[in-house]
Amino acid sequence: xxxxxxxxxxxxxxxxxxxxxxxxxxxxxxxxxxxxxxxxxxxxxxxxxxxxxxxxxxxxxxxxxxxxxxxxxxxxxxxxxxxxxxxxxxxxxxxxxxxxxxxxxxxxxxxxxxxxxxxxxxxxxxxxxxxxxxxxx
Amino acid sequence: xxxxxxxxxxxxxxxxxxxxxxxxxxxxxxxxxxxxxxxxxxxxxxxxxxxxxxxxxxxxxxxxxxxxxxxxxxxxxxxxxxxxxxxxxxxxxxxxxxxxxxxxxxxxxxxxxxxxxxxxxxxxxxxxxxxxxxxxx
Amino acid sequence: xxxxxxxxxxxxxxxxxxxxxxxxxxxxxxxxxxxxxxxxxxxxxxxxxxxxxxxxxxxxxxxxxxxxxxxxxxxxxxxxxxxxxxxxxxxxxxxxxxxxxxxxxxxxxxxxxxxxxxxxxxxxxxxxxxxxxxxxx
Numbered sequence: 268x269x270x271x272x273x274x275x276x277x278x279x280x281x282x283x284x285x286x287x288x289x290x291x292x293x294x295x296x297x298x299x300x301x302x303x304x305x306x307x308x309x310x311x312x313x314x315x316x317x318x319x320x321x322x323x324x325x326x327x328x329x330x331x332x333x334x335x336x337x338x339x340x341x342x343x344x345x346x347x348x349x350x351x352x353x354x355x356x357x358x359x360x361x362x363x364x365x366x367x368x369x370x371x372x373x374x375x376x377x378x379x380x381x382x383x384x385x386x387x388x389x390x391x392x393x394x395x396x397x398x399x400x401x402x403x404x
Numbered sequence: 405x406x407x408x409x410x411x412x413x414x415x416x417x418x419x420x421x422x423x424x425x426x427x428x429x430x431x432x433x434x435x436x437x438x439x440x441x442x443x444x445x446x447x448x449x450x451x452x453x454x455x456x457x458x459x460x461x462x463x464x465x466x467x468x469x470x471x472x473x474x475x476x477x478x479x480x481x482x483x484x485x486x487x488x489x490x491x492x493x494x495x496x497x498x499x500x501x502x503x504x505x506x507x508x509x510x511x512x513x514x515x516x517x518x519x520x521x522x523x524x525x526x527x528x529x530x531x532x533x534x535x536x537x538x539x540x541x
Numbered sequence: 542x543x544x545x546x547x548x549x550x551x552x553x554x555x556x557x558x559x560x561x562x563x564x565x566x567x568x569x570x571x572x573x574x575x576x577x578x579x580x581x582x583x584x585x586x587x588x589x590x591x592x593x594x595x596x597x598x599x600x601x602x603x604x605x606x607x608x609x610x611x612x613x614x615x616x617x618x619x620x621x622x623x624x625x626x627x628x629x630x631x632x633x634x635x636x637x638x639x640x641x642x643x644x645x646x647x648x649x650x651x652x653x654x655x656x657x658x659x660x661x662x663x664x665x666x667x668x669x670x671x672x673x674x675x676x677x678x
């Protein structure tokens with residue numbers, strides 16, 4: 268069994284952004300030379316998500332509006348008594364999830380035709396990190 | 405370390421259906437001859453989910469109604485400007501998740517007494533696929 | 542490749558409770574002597590969750606109120622025709638997720654600065670279990 272670990276860094280211009288990282292993950296997989304195994308793609312922050320869905324601008328807007336509807340910014344959250352103002356970003360992270368596991372078969376990501384991996388920033392404009400860790404043979 | 409990969413195919417009669425795949429996964433695990441490791445069960449489409457919960461018809465109806473309440477069909481989604489009409493299925497996939505990881509101990513799925521693995525179809529009546537990939541020893 | 546499996550037991554005083562298990566998982570990892578790999582932390586019940594977020598009392602209350610808002614107790618759920626009264630706990634489990642995968646690098650959990658692992662009980666006052674399974678080298 269081999270293990271290979273790299274980190275992706277982000278510093279978004281906007282508070283919320285959705286970034287397709289599929290190509291980055293594919294390059295890391297290539298460098299690992301692992302042919303069969305699992306790739307974990309996991310946000311290292313509690314105000315960002317990682318998910319698999321479509322690279323289509325309309326659905327990305329729908330996802331953003333849906334998360335804002337169910338975990339809205341600007342409410343009087345308990346968390347804000349600490350001086351923070353980003354409780355909505357914590358809840359968006361929990362709603363969409365902060366990690367995915369990608370299967371590797373014959374040296375490639377074994378994804379369906381429309382599956383793309385996204386980093387979802389909910390409290391940006393600062394340095395954030397995602398771990399990409401692969402184990403396999 | 406060994407790896408074993410199979411695919412499950414679905415073509416549901418209804419747009420939304422919930423199918424217990426626990427037995428299928430157990431048979432794949434048996435064929436793999438892996439005794440200790442992890443089984444990834446992951447939908448290869450962005451309009452279907454995979455989750456673990458109860459094999460009880462009432463809770464399955466509750467889950468379906470709950471997903472429809474929070475990610476309803478028929479709204480004027482941005483995604484529909486592409487000609488698609490299934491944005492709700494994308495959001496249901498994100499709400500319930502598209503994959504689970506099952507632990508394997510002593511050659512069996514190491515699940516709790518009521519845990520069953522379900523494929524959740526949100527945009528059916530077409531061929532869809534789930535990957536079942538096992539790594540371990 | 543090595544595998545190491547332990548179980549955490551819970552019997553909460555209240556119906557809903559949020560318990561930080563990060564230290565327990567770190568001790569299990571230490572006993573495993575695995576240096577590179579993945580730790581699966583997964584609830585073995587369908588009415589409890591496992592998630593990664595902040596060890597701050599305000600956000601824990603926000604998470605609890607948010608789950609109760611989107612998956613409220615006391616509704617006339619279909620599941621309750623079986624005599625059960627905990628359908629809300631099933632839905633809360635699905636909303637927040639029942640498992641996380643933690644990367645292990647250089648013998649330690651490879652988490653971001655604020656990431657803590659929580660067991661979320663939604664139907665407590667009874668014995669419940671979480672599996673902690675590590676595979677790696």
